[in-house]
Amino acid sequence: MPRASAPPRRARPSQLAPLATRQPAPAPLLPSGLLERLLAEAMARGGDFAEVYVERTSTTAVVLEESRIRSAQVGLVQGVGVRVIAGAKVGYAYSDDWDEPALVRAARTAAMIAQGGGAERAFPVHRAPVPSHYRVATPLEDVAVALKTKLLTRADRAARGFDSRIQQVNATYVDQTRRIAVANTNGHYCEDTQDLCRLAVHVVALGKGNERRTGMYGGGGRVPFTHWDLHPPEEVAREAARQAVATLGAVDCAAGPQTVVLAPGWSGILLHEAVGHGLEADFIRKGTSLFAGKLGEKVASELVTVIDDGTVASARGSINVDDEGTPAERKVLIEKGVLKGYLYDSLNAKLMGQRSTGSGRRETFKSMPLPRMTNTFLAPGDHAPEDILGEVKRGLYCATFGGGQVDISNGNFVFEVSEAYQIEDGKLGRPVKNAILVGVGPEALKNVTRVGCDPRPDPGMGVCVKDGQMLPVGVGLPTVRIDNVTVGGTRVG
Amino acid sequence: MSNYEQLAKKVVQRAKKKGAQQAEAFLEVGRQSSVRVREGQVEDLTEATSKGVGVRVIVKDRLGFAFTSDFTPSGLDRVADLAVQLAEAAAPNKLNGLPTRNELGKSVDPGPLFDPKVAGLAGDWKIRAALEAEKAGRDEDARVATFDSVSAGDFVTEVYLASSEGMTGSHSGTYVYIVAVPVASEAGQLQTGYWLDYKRFLDDLESPESIGREAARRAVRMLGARQVKTQQVPVLFDPLVAASFVGNLATAADGNAVHQKASVLASLKGKRLAGSHVTLVDDGLLARGLATTPFDGEGVPTRRTPILDQGVLTHFLYDAFTARKAKARTTGNAARGYNALPGIGTTNLYLEPGQRAPEELIREVDQGLYVTALLGHGADPVSGDLSAGATGLWIHKGELTHPVQEVTVAGNLLQMLTDLDAVASDLQFRGGPVGAPTVRFRQLTVSGA
Numbered sequence: 001m002p003r004a005s006a007p008p009r010r011a012r013p014s015q016l017a018p019l020a021t022r023q024p025a026p027a028p029l030l031p032s033g034l035l036e037r038l039l040a041e042a043m044a045r046g047g048d049f050a051e052v053y054v055e056r057t058s059t060t061a062v063v064l065e066e067s068r069i070r071s072a073q074v075g076l077v078q079g080v081g082v083r084v085i086a087g088a089k090v091g092y093a094y095s096d097d098w099d100e101p102a103l104v105r106a107a108r109t110a111a112m113i114a115q116g117g118g119a120e121r122a123f124p125v126h127r128a129p130v131p132s133h134y135r136v137a138t139p140l141e142d143v144a145v146a147l148k149t150k151l152l153t154r155a156d157r158a159a160r161g162f163d164s165r166i167q168q169v170n171a172t173y174v175d176q177t178r179r180i181a182v183a184n185t186n187g188h189y190c191e192d193t194q195d196l197c198r199l200a201v202h203v204v205a206l207g208k209g210n211e212r213r214t215g216m217y218g219g220g221g222r223v224p225f226t227h228w229d230l231h232p233p234e235e236v237a238r239e240a241a242r243q244a245v246a247t248l249g250a251v252d253c254a255a256g257p258q259t260v261v262l263a264p265g266w267s268g269i270l271l272h273e274a275v276g277h278g279l280e281a282d283f284i285r286k287g288t289s290l291f292a293g294k295l296g297e298k299v300a301s302e303l304v305t306v307i308d309d310g311t312v313a314s315a316r317g318s319i320n321v322d323d324e325g326t327p328a329e330r331k332v333l334i335e336k337g338v339l340k341g342y343l344y345d346s347l348n349a350k351l352m353g354q355r356s357t358g359s360g361r362r363e364t365f366k367s368m369p370l371p372r373m374t375n376t377f378l379a380p381g382d383h384a385p386e387d388i389l390g391e392v393k394r395g396l397y398c399a400t401f402g403g404g405q406v407d408i409s410n411g412n413f414v415f416e417v418s419e420a421y422q423i424e425d426g427k428l429g430r431p432v433k434n435a436i437l438v439g440v441g442p443e444a445l446k447n448v449t450r451v452g453c454d455p456r457p458d459p460g461m462g463v464c465v466k467d468g469q470m471l472p473v474g475v476g477l478p479t480v481r482i483d484n485v486t487v488g489g490t491r492v493g
Numbered sequence: 494m495s496n497y498e499q500l501a502k503k504v505v506q507r508a509k510k511k512g513a514q515q516a517e518a519f520l521e522v523g524r525q526s527s528v529r530v531r532e533g534q535v536e537d538l539t540e541a542t543s544k545g546v547g548v549r550v551i552v553k554d555r556l557g558f559a560f561t562s563d564f565t566p567s568g569l570d571r572v573a574d575l576a577v578q579l580a581e582a583a584a585p586n587k588l589n590g591l592p593t594r595n596e597l598g599k600s601v602d603p604g605p606l607f608d609p610k611v612a613g614l615a616g617d618w619k620i621r622a623a624l625e626a627e628k629a630g631r632d633e634d635a636r637v638a639t640f641d642s643v644s645a646g647d648f649v650t651e652v653y654l655a656s657s658e659g660m661t662g663s664h665s666g667t668y669v670y671i672v673a674v675p676v677a678s679e680a681g682q683l684q685t686g687y688w689l690d691y692k693r694f695l696d697d698l699e700s701p702e703s704i705g706r707e708a709a710r711r712a713v714r715m716l717g718a719r720q721v722k723t724q725q726v727p728v729l730f731d732p733l734v735a736a737s738f739v740g741n742l743a744t745a746a747d748g749n750a751v752h753q754k755a756s757v758l759a760s761l762k763g764k765r766l767a768g769s770h771v772t773l774v775d776d777g778l779l780a781r782g783l784a785t786t787p788f789d790g791e792g793v794p795t796r797r798t799p800i801l802d803q804g805v806l807t808h809f810l811y812d813a814f815t816a817r818k819a820k821a822r823t824t825g826n827a828a829r830g831y832n833a834l835p836g837i838g839t840t841n842l843y844l845e846p847g848q849r850a851p852e853e854l855i856r857e858v859d860q861g862l863y864v865t866a867l868l869g870h871g872a873d874p875v876s877g878d879l880s881a882g883a884t885g886l887w888i889h890k891g892e893l894t895h896p897v898q899e900v901t902v903a904g905n906l907l908q909m910l911t912d913l914d915a916v917a918s919d920l921q922f923r924g925g926p927v928g929a930p931t932v933r934f935r936q937l938t939v940s941g942a
Contacts, residue, residue: 066753069584071834074575075560077545090537096544096562109540146582168753204755204875212755214875253880255903255940256723286531288641288676290683366541405868405882408641409676409683410718412898414868414882434878436869438901438940488880488901488940492725 028181028191029054030080032125034100035183038082039123041107043185046116047084047091050123051184052107053323054080055365058141059176064152067160067169072145081365082107086114088351094365125189130320131327133311134222136195141177143225148173151199151233158234159203162241165248167212168204171237173197175220182325190325196222196316196472198461201237205244213433215244216402216418218461221316236459243400243419250433253420253489259395260437260485261388261423264456266401268475271306272376272464273404273413274441275299279333279341280359280371280466281348283408290411290441291339299339300445303381306334308343310358310374316460317375317474324360324369331357337445345371363469370466375474381451385479388450390426396435396487397421397428411441414488436488444482452479497522498663500569501655504548507573509657513550513557513580515591516573519790520546520653521831526616527646530623538616539646545831548572549591552580556589560832592793592813596823597660600787600794603778608694611647611667619645622701626673629705634713638678641685643705645671652786660792667693668783670924671701673708679716684896686712687866689924693781711865714886718896720941721887727861728902728937729854729888732921734864735844735929738909741872741879742773743839743927745906746800748811748826750874752819757877757906758806765805767910770847773801775810777825777840784840784926790829795840798824801910812837843928847916851931854915856891862939863888864902877906883939900941909934 035052042050056078063070079096080103091113093106152171159169175197183189198220205213217240219231262270275291283289291299300306310319310328319328324346332340344352345360348371360369389397402416415437422429457476464473501518508516522544529536546569547560557580561572627643651665672689688708690699730738750756758766777795779785788794791813798808811819812827812835828838855863868882880903886893904912912935922928 065749068586071556071558072579072583073558073560073834074579075547075832076572077562077832079543079562089535092537092539092541094541094543096542098563106541113535113538145579168755170753204753206754210760212757212875214755214873253903255901255938257942283641286641286676287639288683288685366543368537368539403870405870407685407866407868407884409685410715410884410898412868412882412884414901416869416880433876434873434880434903436880436882436901436903438868438882438899440899486720486899486901486940486942488882488903488938490880490903490905490938492723492938 029056029179030181032189035125035189036123038103038107039183039185040121041104042082042084042111043121043123045111045114047086047111047114049085049185051083051182051324052080053365054181055178057176057178059174060145060148061172061174062145062148062152064156064171067156069149069152072149077364079365080106082110083368084110084113085347089113090368092368123185125183125187128188128190130190130192133318133320134314136222136224138224139177140175140195140197140225147225151228155199155201155233155237158237159201159241162238163245165205165207165245166203166241167206170202171200173199180323184325188325190321192320194222194319199233199236200461201240203240203244205248207248211248213244213247215240215242217243219459221314221460222318223314247419247431247433250431252491253432253435253487254491255489256487257484258487259392260482261392261395261397262477262480263399264452264454264478265476266458267398268376268378268458268477269401269404270415271378271477272373272475273406273415274439274444275306275334276373276376277406278408278411278441279343281342281344281352282371284342285348285352289408294339297339298337299442300334300337301448302337303448303451304334304337304445305332305379306376307332307379308373308376312375312474315375315457315474316462316472319374322358322360323362324356326356326358326360328358328374343371343373345369361471363471367469370469372466372471373464373473375476377476378451378478378480380453380455380478383450383452385452385454388452388479388481389423392423393425395423397423412438413441414438434490438486438488444485447483448480449483450481454478497651497653498661501653502661504546504569504573505655505657507570508548508550508577511574511577513552513577515551515657517549517591517656517791518546519829519831521650523648523650525646525648527644528619528623529642529644530620530627531640533624535620546572547831548576549834550576550580551589551591552577554585554587554589555580555583557583558834588814588817591656591658592791592823594659596813597656597658597792598794601778603785603787604780606664606666606693606785608667610695611669612649614647614669622671625701626671626705629702630673630675630709633706633709636677636679636713636716637675637709639676641674641676643673654792656792662788662792664786669695669698671704673705675709675712677712677716682716684712684715684718691783691924693783697781715884715896718884718898720899721897721939722942723940725936725938727858727933727935729861729863729931729933731863731865731931732919732929733923734867735932736927737867737871739773739842739844739929740927742906743775743800743842745874745877746809747837748809748819748821749815749837751809752815755875757874761806763806766907767801767804767913769803770916771801771804771910771913772799772845774799774845775826775839775842779841782841782926783922789825790827790835793823793825793827795825810837810839841926843920844916844930846918846920846930848918851917851919854917854931854933855888855893858888859890861888862897863893872906879904879906900939902937902939904937912936
């Protein structure tokens with residue numbers, strides 16, 4: 001089931017991205033003559049279409065715990081995935097050996113999906129220019145590990161200095177320099193370099209009676225390392241510490257329907273779950289999403305306009321081209337409450353008689369592309385954020401979030417609130433703990449009654465998981481009021 | 494000695510030559526094959542091989558780690574050199590070090606892990622199995638409208654480990670699985686079902702037909718699901734949901750979280766947390782278990798470790814580094830892939846079953862919720878608070894009645910352990926190395942209308 005989340009609390013081994021060694025960047029990744037040979041091998045049994053995807057990703061990961069650098073690591077993962085389409089069937093094979101015989105073997109394996117005996121043909125490719133939505137002059141893999149380490153020690157000091165009740169600080173910095181090349185039998189060939197970094201800080205605050213509260217914040221994007229001069233790690237650390245301290249003394253959350261106000265920014269995760277996944281074309285084509293067949297219908301309040309935009313400068317979810325070589329787009333999914341479009345990769349687009357929206361993304365060469373979101377936003381409205389809060393007599397203010405998850409078919413989603421406050425007579429009251437919002441996507445969006453004029457992107461820490469594939473995404477939202485939301489909690493009555 | 498074992502030893506030698514006092518190479522090789530079908534046709538076939546090696550070194554109490562999937566001689570030299578360079582730039586920590594000769598010890602034979610039948614499974618078998626599961630699902634009920642996916646696959650993995658502290662070892666294993674995800678439709682509502690089986694041995698695998706049918710039943714029974722009102726009632730978790738609860742408990746028993754006092758269990762060792770019918774075990778040697786191996790991710794022999802023994806919190810889980818830090822002993826719970834340093838993880842984790850059938854546990858409930866799926870991350874191991882979206886079936890006078898959705902269940906791990914009043918006999922490892930039977934909690938808060 002798709003889910004989005006903040007950075008894992010403690011990066012699990014398999015999730016800690018691969019990593020980075022410094023090598024002179026060979027251009028191109030594979031010689032075009034070899035790409036053409038692989039395409040010809042892939043088509044040898046009579047497929048309709050073939051594609052070669054080449055990836056080389058270097059990653060650095062540094063972990064701090066108990067005020068010490070626990071580890072710094074670098075690594076390199078490289079490989080090639082070959083996809084052959086014959087009718088509606090797909091053959092896929094990949095190899096992490098770069099040598100020609102291994103790559104040819106992969107191409108021949110993928111070709112097995114086609115049953116015919118195609119004639120020998122040549123598939124020349126021509127390198128196409130790609131747009132530029134992020135500029136990282138010095139690849140992150142070329143930045144000294146010692147500088148990355150320093151971000152964490154600064155974050156640790158800032159978090160501990162924020163309040164004496166901060167008891168534990170864990171911080172991680174992960175970056176990658178990912179180079180991809182895509183060549184296909186339509187003659188299209190392009191390359192892109194995608195640098196990405198993220199700093200994440202988790203803290204535990206200790207209050208009276210052994211009460212422990214956590215805070216988590218992160219930041220980063222497709223940015224050069226100089227990003228951290230403008231956005232110092234101390235800011236991220238203090239925000240994590242603030243959350244943990246602010247929620248000490250939180251009271252039990254009342255269970256049942258409430259009016260909810262969402263803070264701007266990271267709350268955009270609600271859109272990602274409540275509608276985003278349900279608009280991905282694979283679910284639409286298979287008829288497994290409750291949004292299938294609803295184009296042109298009203299699926300949300302007219303205050304709701306939802307946009308997926310892969311072209312936002314330097315944003316975490318941005319891509320110049322997707323993992324099929326299609327340029328990223330800005331797509332209006334819902335306009336004033338009316339469903340306008342879906343997110344397509346090339347395969348689902350072809351099977352549905354549509355064009356790709358540049359949404360075909362994959363985690364690595366080991367996976368086939370799927371239609372996925374990039375940066376998903378709610379367009380701003382007219383309401384002043386202080387008026388939105390001021391109008392609510394009793395309700396719940398959701399300041400920050402842990403993550404969310406959705407069931408595509410019945411539309412049930414959850415949205416975990418890590419920092420929340422009671423609203424009493426238009427003002428923030430006591431913090432509440434253990435709150436979660438649950439709803440059915442379209443119903444929740446029909447209950448949106450205020451949209452603020454204060455749009456805000458998240459700070460750059462979103463991870464989306466679908467079919468086991470993890471991808472960086474962005475979300476964003478202005479202050480929003482939703483009526484009659486079911487709030488999970490422990491207190492009844 | 495295999496080529497890969499020699500390769501791992503060579504990487505260790507290279508790192509030592511470059512100045513490492515201690516070095517370890519963890520090398521993985523695998524191949525996998527899978528098929529997905531849709532409406533009686535193959536949708537896609539995937540075949541692949543993969544490999545990688547991670548090198549951990551200690552240079553004057555400093556730790557370095559690097560990994561690569563490049564197995565050319567120069568690629569392997571480079572990864573060893575890089576690990577040493579990283580260590581030289583790191584801060585020293587007296588606690589750094591590989592597991593000692595003593596800790597590495599001698600591993601116990603875990604029994605068979607490799608099934609030649611799975612390793613030699615023909616591609617046709619997977620296509621046939623997936624098609625059979627799909628057909629059985631459709632035949633089970635006309636309200637099965639479509640499938641999100643039906644797939645079958647297998648993989649073979651080999652692990653080679655070499656340590657300068659006196660250990661070289663290897664193990665290899667097989668895995669085979671079938672997954673069916675049908676979508677049922679009625680009166681404009683769509684409901685997904687999900688059922689699978691995942692085993693090391695082909696003969697242990699549930700039949701494709703039975704997987705397809707059960708998946709369909711689970712989708713169809715959710716049709717017409719609705720909210721219930723907010724209330725506190727007895728709640729049962731089915732074995733899949735109970736397994737996620739058990740996973741949350743184990744996360745809180747992570748020795749590092751405990752040492753950092755970032756666990757709700759941190760100060761409770763030796764205390765009674767649940768009734769004597771509650772025994773939670775991590776067992777790296779479980780016969781035919783999915784996570785069974787002779788040694789963990791850093792070469793330490795695996796073993797059986799009770800976390801809760803008849804309701805008493807008896808053990809936390811450790812790798813060698815955390816154990817040294819916490820003045821405890823490693824429990825052989827270092828988990829890793831080649832691309833990461835070892836960290837604490839569970840092996841085969843399960844709640845021991847009780848004597849009674851799940852139906853009996855349901856029959857004793859007047860009004861309550863039988864939960865079949867949770868949405869969300871589960872419990873926060875620091876505070877123990879759990880708040881999650883839930884779907885399931887309503888219990889009325891001891892019988893399962895209408896389906897329920899758009900509700901949440903909330904509680905706290907410690908209170909839930911106290912309230913865990915019955916454990917059924919239906920222990921299952923369904924789709925992973927975490928297993929549980931049906932469990933019942935005296936009372937949880939269900940939020941709805």
